[in-house]
Amino acid sequence: MLTVSCRDVGMDCDYVCKGETEQEIMKNAEQHAVQDHHYKLEEIMTPELQEKIKSHIKRS
Numbered sequence: 001m002l003t004v005s006c007r008d009v010g011m012d013c014d015y016v017c018k019g020e021t022e023q024e025i026m027k028n029a030e031q032h033a034v035q036d037h038h039y040k041l042e043e044i045m046t047p048e049l050q051e052k053i054k055s056h057i058k059r060s
């Protein structure tokens with residue numbers, strides 16, 4: 001199981017995204033950012049943010 005904490009990515013939020021693969025976790029993170037942080041998809045899809053999220057992925 002892969003997890004990435006929203007807080008680690010820089011948000012004041014206790015949500016933890018989970019997924020079996022990096023692809024799954026990125027999809028989960030995108031949905032969360034859109035639904036709960038009212039991000040627009042094009043704001044999340046930047047290479048900088050994608051890399052930032054990936055760099056905080058933890059294996060558990």
Ligand SMILES: [Zn+2]
Pocket residue numbers: 006011013014015032036037
């Ligand atoms: Zn969050």
